[in-house]
Structures are given as C-alpha cells and as structure tokens.
Amino acid sequence: MASLESALIPILAKYRGDPTALLQILREAQEALDWISPETEILVASALQIPLTQVKSVTQFYAHLYDHNRGKYRILFSDNITDRMAGSVALFERMQAHFGVEPGQTSADGLVSIDLTPCTGLCDHGAAMLVNSIAIGRLDAERIDEIAALVKARKPLAKWPAELFAIDDNIHREVTLTGIPYVPGSGLDAAIRLGRAGMFDEIKRAALRGRGGAGFPTATKIEGARNAPGVQKYIVCNADEGEPGTFKDRVLLTSFSTRVLEGMAIAAYAAGAAKGFIYLRSEYQYLRAKLQREIEEMRASGRLGVSIRGAPGFDFDVEIHMGAGAYICGEGTAQIESLEGKPGRPRVKPPSMVIRGYKGMPTIVDNVETLAHLTEIALEGGASFARRGTRASTGTKLLSVSGDCERPGVYEYEFGVTIGRVLHDCGAVAPIAVQVGGASGVLITPDEFSRKIAFEDVSTAGAFMIFGPDRDIFEVARNFAHFFAHESCGFCTPCRVGTTVQKNLMDKIAEGRGSRYEVNDLMRLTDFMRRTSHCGLGESAGNAVRDTWLKFRPAFERRLVPHDFAPQVDLDAALEPTRLATHRDDAAAHIPAEG
Amino acid sequence: MNANPNGKPPLKVRLATTSLAGCFGCHMSLLDIDERLFELAGLAEFDRSPFTDIKQCGPCDIALIEGGVCNSENVHVLRELRANAKILVAVGACAINGGVPALRNRLKIGDILDKVYRDDSGEVHIPDDPELPASLDKIYPINEIVRIDYFLPGCPPSGDAIWKYLTDLILGRVPRLDHQLLHYD
Ligand SMILES: Cc1cc2nc3c(=O)[nH]c(=O)nc-3n(C[C@H](O)[C@H](O)[C@H](O)COP(=O)(O)O)c2cc1C
Ligand code: SF4
Ligand code: SF4
Numbered sequence: 001m002a003s004l005e006s007a008l009i010p011i012l013a014k015y016r017g018d019p020t021a022l023l024q025i026l027r028e029a030q031e032a033l034d035w036i037s038p039e040t041e042i043l044v045a046s047a048l049q050i051p052l053t054q055v056k057s058v059t060q061f062y063a064h065l066y067d068h069n070r071g072k073y074r075i076l077f078s079d080n081i082t083d084r085m086a087g088s089v090a091l092f093e094r095m096q097a098h099f100g101v102e103p104g105q106t107s108a109d110g111l112v113s114i115d116l117t118p119c120t121g122l123c124d125h126g127a128a129m130l131v132n133s134i135a136i137g138r139l140d141a142e143r144i145d146e147i148a149a150l151v152k153a154r155k156p157l158a159k160w161p162a163e164l165f166a167i168d169d170n171i172h173r174e175v176t177l178t179g180i181p182y183v184p185g186s187g188l189d190a191a192i193r194l195g196r197a198g199m200f201d202e203i204k205r206a207a208l209r210g211r212g213g214a215g216f217p218t219a220t221k222i223e224g225a226r227n228a229p230g231v232q233k234y235i236v237c238n239a240d241e242g243e244p245g246t247f248k249d250r251v252l253l254t255s256f257s258t259r260v261l262e263g264m265a266i267a268a269y270a271a272g273a274a275k276g277f278i279y280l281r282s283e284y285q286y287l288r289a290k291l292q293r294e295i296e297e298m299r300a301s302g303r304l305g306v307s308i309r310g311a312p313g314f315d316f317d318v319e320i321h322m323g324a325g326a327y328i329c330g331e332g333t334a335q336i337e338s339l340e341g342k343p344g345r346p347r348v349k350p351p352s353m354v355i356r357g358y359k360g361m362p363t364i365v366d367n368v369e370t371l372a373h374l375t376e377i378a379l380e381g382g383a384s385f386a387r388r389g390t391r392a393s394t395g396t397k398l399l400s401v402s403g404d405c406e407r408p409g410v411y412e413y414e415f416g417v418t419i420g421r422v423l424h425d426c427g428a429v430a431p432i433a434v435q436v437g438g439a440s441g442v443l444i445t446p447d448e449f450s451r452k453i454a455f456e457d458v459s460t461a462g463a464f465m466i467f468g469p470d471r472d473i474f475e476v477a478r479n480f481a482h483f484f485a486h487e488s489c490g491f492c493t494p495c496r497v498g499t500t501v502q503k504n505l506m507d508k509i510a511e512g513r514g515s516r517y518e519v520n521d522l523m524r525l526t527d528f529m530r531r532t533s534h535c536g537l538g539e540s541a542g543n544a545v546r547d548t549w550l551k552f553r554p555a556f557e558r559r560l561v562p563h564d565f566a567p568q569v570d571l572d573a574a575l576e577p578t579r580l581a582t583h584r585d586d587a588a589a590h591i592p593a594e595g
Numbered sequence: 596m597n598a599n600p601n602g603k604p605p606l607k608v609r610l611a612t613t614s615l616a617g618c619f620g621c622h623m624s625l626l627d628i629d630e631r632l633f634e635l636a637g638l639a640e641f642d643r644s645p646f647t648d649i650k651q652c653g654p655c656d657i658a659l660i661e662g663g664v665c666n667s668e669n670v671h672v673l674r675e676l677r678a679n680a681k682i683l684v685a686v687g688a689c690a691i692n693g694g695v696p697a698l699r700n701r702l703k704i705g706d707i708l709d710k711v712y713r714d715d716s717g718e719v720h721i722p723d724d725p726e727l728p729a730s731l732d733k734i735y736p737i738n739e740i741v742r743i744d745y746f747l748p749g750c751p752p753s754g755d756a757i758w759k760y761l762t763d764l765i766l767g768r769v770p771r772l773d774h775q776l777l778h779y780d
Contacts, residue, residue, distance in 0.1 A: 517742050568739035571670060574731045581705040586725040591670055 022341035061343035064325030080119035123402035170409025187375035205382025212367030224354035233273035240330035243438035245463030263371035389415030404468030438463035440540035443547035495538025609655035617662025627754030668728035
C-alpha cells in the first residue's frame with residue numbers, strides 16, 4: 001500500500017484543495033488506501049482547512065465510505081427483494097463460509113469483508129454484488145467460488161476475468177429513445193437552429209415531464225432557472241438511480257449516453273447554464289471511465305466546451321461526481337448538498353433549487369431519461385413528441401422490468417400502456433402482484449392490471465418488479481421496510497424513528513410474535529410518516545407495508561398470534577443468563593407464557 | 596366507568612399506579628400537581644399504588660406505569676395491571692424506551708452480576724435466594740411485554756403534563772399535550 005502522504009497528495013492536488021470536493025476526495029482516498037483512517041481524515045481536514053468533524057460527518061454519512069478497515073476486498077451483496085428471489089441469501093452465506101466471517105466483519109488477515117447493500121441496479125442480472133464498488137451480476141454458486149478463489153489469491157481486481165463484469169442492456173422493447181439511432185451532434189445542431197427561446201418553446205410544447213418520479217414539467221424548471229438571477233447556472237443529471245428495482249438509467253448511461261450528455265447541453269442552452277454535473281451512483285462506478293472518455297471526446301469534437309458547434313455563447317461543460325452509497329442523494333436537494341461535498345440531507349424548501357441550488361445558484365436537477373428525451377424534442381419538435389403517450393403524459397417511458405418473468409430488462413413504451421400489456425410482453429406467468437415504482441411505489445394486484453402507466457394513473461420512475469404465484473408479499477414489504485430504515489438520512493424524527501419502528505414491527509410479525517396490536521401500530525405509523533416527514537423518503541416509506549396489509553392481508557394474518565398480544569421476546573428464555581449465573585432453577589426464576 | 600349498575604355516569608374512576616424499573620421520579624412528578632391532588636381525589640380513587648400500599652390490584656379503569664421491565668417481578672406486576680386495568684399508560688422515558696436503566700443493555704447480565712458480586716479477594720457470591728426477582732437479560736420498554744394504550748413522554752413528564760393527560764383520560768377525551776408540555780429545553 002502506498003504511504004498516506006504519497007497517496008493523498010495527488011488526490012488533494014487534483015481537487016486544488018477545494019472543500020466542496022470533500023466527498024470526491026474521500027472516495028478516491030478510499031480507492032487508494034482501502035479505507036479512511038483517522039490519519040487520513042486528519043490530513044484531509046488540514047489540507048482543506050476544514051474542521052475534522054466536517055470530514056467525519058461525511059465519512060459517517062455515506063454507506064460506502066469506511067472509517068474502519070474493511071479489508072482489501074470489500075464485497076457487498078445486493079439485497080433487493082429481486083436479489084433474494086434469485087437466491088442471494090444462500091450465495092451470501094456461501095461467500096461467508098469461504099472466509100469464515102460474519103456480515104460486516106473484516107477477516108483476521110485483513111483480506112476481505114462481506115456485507116449487504118441495497119439494490120445495485122442489476123435486477124435483470126439475477127443476484128448481484130459489488131467488489132470495491134465494481135458491479136458483478138449473474139451470481140451463482142460457481143461464480144461465488146470463482147470470486148472467492150480470486151480474492152484468496154489476492155489477484156488485483158483489474159486482472160479478474162472480464163466476463164465476470166459483463167453487464168448487458170437487455171432492451172426488449174424499443175420505440176423512439178432506444179429505437180431510433182442517434183447521430184452525435186444532431187440534437188445540438190437542431191437546438192442551435194431553434195435558438196435558446198425556440199428550444200425552450202419546443203420543450204414546453206412537448207409537455208415533457210420529469211422521469212425521475214415526480215413528473216414535474218421540465219419546461220417550468222428550465223424557465224425558472226432561466227429567469228432566476230445568478231452569475232452561474234447549473235444542470236445536474238440525476239444518475240443516482242437508487243430506487244430499488246430501477247435500472248433503466250444504467251442502460252441509458254451505457255448505450256445512450258450521447259443522448260444523455262447532449263440532452264444536458266440542450267437543457268443548458270435553453271436555461272442559460274454553462275456547467276453541468278452527472279451525479280453518478282457509487283454502484284455505477286464501472287461506468288465512470290466510459291462516461292469520462294465520452295465527455296473528453298465531446299470536448300475534442302466541439303460538442304462540449306466553449307461555443308459548442310460553433311454557436312457563439314453556447315458554452316457548457318460537464319463533470320462527473322460520484323455518490324457513495326446513499327439512496328437519499330437521489331432526492332434533488334440532498335443531491336445538491338452531496339455535490340457540495342456534504343452529507344446528503346434534503347434542504348428545506350423554499351427556496352426551490354431553480355432559484356437557489358448548487359452553491360446558491362439556479363440549478364436544474366433532472367433525471368437521466370428526462371434529459372435524454374430532450375434530444376428527441378430538439379430533433380422532431382415538441383408537437384411531434386407530444387403525439388406519443390397520453391395527453392397528460394407525453395412521450396415514451398422506459399420501464400425496468402424484473403422479478404418473475406421470462407425476459408427481465410428494459411422496455412420502452414408510450415405512456416398509457418397497461419400493466420397487463422407489460423406483463424404479457426415480458427412473459428410473466430400468473431403474477432400475483434407487481435410493485436410499480438420501486439420500494440416507494442405502489443403494489444398492484446391482478447384486479448388492477450388494466451391500469452395504465454402514466455402520471456395520471458400509475459406514476460413511476462420505471463421500476464416494475466413482478467411477483468409470481470409462489471411469492472410471499474409480506475417478505476417483499478419487510479425487505480422494503482429494512483431498506484427504508486437503512487436509508488433514512490436521520491434528519492427528521494418521524495422518518496428516523498418511524499422507519500426503524502416499522503422495521504422492528506415487521507420483524508416481530510415475521511418472527512410469529514405479532515398480533516393485531518402491531519398491525520394497528522403499523523397503520524398509524526405509516527400514516528404518521530406520510531403526513532409529517534420532511535421529504536419524499538419518509539413520506540413514502542410506509543407505502544409498501546400499508547399496501548401489503550390492504551391487498552395481501554392474509555400474508556400478515558397467518559403470521560399473527562391468535563391472542564391479543566405477544567411479548568417481543570420469549571421471556572423465559574430472557575431469564576436464562578441469570579439462571580446460569582445464579583444457579584437457580586426455582587419456579588420464581590421462570591416466567592410462564594401467557595395464554 | 597366501573598361498578599355502574601344504574602347506567603349513570605360513574606362517580607369516580609379507579610386508578611392504579613406502579614413503578615417498575617424506574618426512579619420514582621415520575622411518581623414524584625404526579626405529586627407535583629400540588630393542590631390539584633384534592634381535585635384528583637374527587638375524580639379518582641386509588642387501587643394498587645405506592646400511595647395506598649394496596650398489594651394486589653383489583654379491576655380498575657386506568658393504570659399509570661413508571662419504569663421499564665428489568666426482572667421477573669416487573670413482568671408479573673405489569674401482567675397483573677394489564678389483566679385488571681382497562682387503560683394502561685406508559686409514563687416517562689423509562690416505561691416508553693427503557694430509559695436510564697437500559698444503559699445496561701450493552702452488557703451481558705451474567706458479566707454484570709459477576710462484577711457486582713465479586714469481592715476484593717476476587718470471590719463471586721451471586722445471591723441465589725428464590726425470593727429475589729430474577730433479572731432479565733435486558734431492560735424492556737413496557738410495550739414490548741404487554742399491550743399499552745397510551746404513552747406519556749418526559750423524564751419525568753411535568754406535573755402539569757400528567758394532570759392534563761390524566762384528566763383528559765378521566766373525562767373521556769383523547770389525551771393531547773400541547774407544545775409547551777412537550778418541550779423539554
Ligand atoms: C428519496 C428520493 C430518492 C430519489 N431518487 C431519485 C433518483 O435516484 N433519480 C432521479 O432521477 N430522481 C430521484 N428522485 C426524484 C428527485 O428528487 C427529482 O424529483 C428528480 O431528479 C427530478 O428530475 P425529473 O424532473 O427529471 O424527474 C428521488 C426523490 C426522493 C424523494
Ligand atoms: S424524511 Fe427521512 S430521508 Fe427525508 S429528511 Fe426526514 S429523515 Fe431524512
Ligand atoms: S422517566 Fe425519568 S423520572 Fe421517570 S422513572 Fe424514568 S428516570 Fe425516573
């Protein structure tokens with residue numbers, strides 16, 4: 001391992017001692033040194049001239065930054081419900097057995113640690129994992145053994161067989177965005193022909209709405225940022241894609257990144273912004289080099305930089321920022337905090353981001369897919385774009401289809417497609433439910449399969465997880481409850497406490513100790529979180545549990561005790577340590593169960 | 596609410612109180628309602644409570660529980676109150692979350708007993724009298740042991756908060772504490 005100084009000095013130099021680059025610096029420090037030691041934190045704090053506590057607050061906030069040594073190989077198994085359905089639990093145990101370590105523990109020789117992480121966006125690739133943030137899909141027993149052998153041999157990750165890291169697009173249905181080949185520069189040229197105001201008008205005419213979940217009109221954001229005062233304005237491409245079950249942005253960034261990057265430039269052109277960021281989730285680290293190369297190519301060919309395509313004043317450049325394992329950083333204002341090198345806690349609104357965003361300047365945060373659609377609008381015009389889809393939801397939408405079906409992958413549809421149609425196309429056999437929109441979305445049952453994917457009916461950022469006849473929907477909801485408890489940023493009490501209480505109640509029911517009392521508590525709690533949380537995470541954290549109770553009540557009921565209440569633990573067993581210590585076994589040293 | 600053969604409004608509610616693994620601070624706070632104790636005496640009569648020294652609880656309307664559950668005796672008392680009271684109220688941080696006693700939850704009870712009952716010569720004499728309540732492995736909030744109907748936060752809740760909460764319950768209103776009574780700094 002490199003010495004501390006020799007590893008850190010080039011990283012600090014690269015970011016010119018900029019404290020807002022703190023998160024990037026810590027990420028790269030960890031790449032070089034395996035973990036972020038107290039010495040690293042001290043050195044970084046003094047180099048950036050910021051308090052040590054500020055450095056620590058960042059290290060501790062992000063799940064993929066480690067303030068204790070987690071070994072040379074840090075293995076994280078993706079723990080989405082779709083991974084579990086693909087057998088990830090047994091594979092996780094198999095890997096642990098190879099090294100004899102407990103979850104989260106580092107092996108005694110400092111070689112490896114094995115733990116869980118939320119959805120890695122490879123739901124169409126069976127069970128998946130990250131090794132030092134690099135994704136590996138299609139796990140099976142054989143692959144686990146192969147990876148274990150590579151780790152034991154201490155083979156550098158760069159020398160592992162390339163096929164381990166192969167990740168496919170799995171596009172099974174194309175319309176326009178994925179179906180029509182894109183000529184690099186064509187969208188930019190079309191936008192320049194329209195002019196800034198003309199381009200804006202077309203976006204407005206297209207009635208484009210955000211694909212990141214909320215469906216906010218994109219033109220309204222562009223207009224807001226354009227009219228807001230600010231010497232510098234920013235476009236942020238939200239590539240955090242943290243919603244469990246979503247992976248379409250991964251595919252766009254893999255094979256349609258030209259559209260995404262030029263879409264950013266078009267948004268910048270219309271809004272009068274000159275600088276952009278791609279906020280790339282840590283799990284997509286493997287895409288970083290490729291995106292960086294493309295950005296450089298675009299600069300070299302005049303598609304980024306000063307006077308893009310020769311248009312005077314059309315200046316725009318893009319930088320990649322990496323996340324570090326925090327779902328909340330997908331929320332727009334939290335993402336801006338993270339871009340500024342801070343823990344990703346949602347800001348208080350107003351002011352809205354288009355008025356005061358990154359570094360206090362007007363900022364547009366848009367989903368990857370939203371930005372990619374701007375190339376279509378530039379080329380064909382807003383009116384033509386708006387002819388696809390429904391009146392309130394124009395254009396096409398990419399769905400990330402996973403779970404129990406023959407052909408998991410990405411499907412492009414015009415808005416308005418029915419859920420039943422999607423299920424048919426992907427080869428789902430007798431599904432009992434679909435979770436649309438990820439862990440924070442809605443649970444759809446067969447009586448609702450005629451409902452439409454559209455903002456005015458079933459609104460979604462694209463996750464579409466299918467559950468077949470043998471699946472236990474209670475376990476789906478419990479998996480999501482664990483997800484939210486893990487991902488709550490802790491800023492506000494209803495969510496910080498509520499998500500953990502929700503998880504504990506679900507676990508109590510799963511252990512067969514729950515009664516209607518716990519169910520009543522859950523319903524009160526989910527309602528309370530929805531009404532009182534500070535951001536969308538807490539507001540939606542109870543959706544899955546509530547939906548499951550409403551639509552799969554027997555899945556709960558068969559776990560409930562028949563009587564009023566059962567204690568959290570087996571009380572007699574809870575006395576066992578004292579019986580052992582006191583050598584007692586009299587009647588008073590036991591607690592009978594209540595009937 | 597209790598014996599009410601004529602269907603007329605009850606004259607007085609029956610009230611029980613107990614302290615489990617608590618410091619009696621919550622009970623002291625109840626006494627802090629000062630002269631309103633006379634008013635309370637008009638509204639309620641006490642069943643099992645440190646104030647009455649009644650040892651066995653009979654059927655009652657409301658039971659106020661202070662403290663978490665640390666041993667077998669706490670479990671029995673709590674079950675007795677649950678079996679007899681229509682409404683069980685967790686009063687104070689210890690009853691709600693385990694509170695101060697729950698600091699021991701990070702330690703193993705066996706290790707604690709070993710340390711506490713080790714004399715200077717290093718010999719260990721852990722008492723084994725069956726009269727002694729046996730310690731649970733951890734302190735449990737009371738709602739993990741029996742069903743609880745209401746939670747009154749604070750350490751301790753102020754006399755005013757207890758008065759408001761209790762009178763709401765007695766007079767048949769859903770208890771509500773306004774911001775002032777929930778504000779601790
Ligand atoms: C907890 C949470 C997580 C989010 N994650 C993402 C995400 O991963 N990607 C995304 O584009 N939007 C995400 N959003 C929505 C963003 O806040 C924002 O609405 C969106 O990026 C705006 O882009 P759009 O208008 O193109 O949809 C998330 C929102 C919340 C509340
Ligand atoms: S709702 Fe949850 S994630 Fe959002 S600010 Fe509150 S604690 Fe953080
Ligand atoms: S809540 Fe506070 S006052 Fe009440 S018993 Fe516990 S420590 Fe004592």
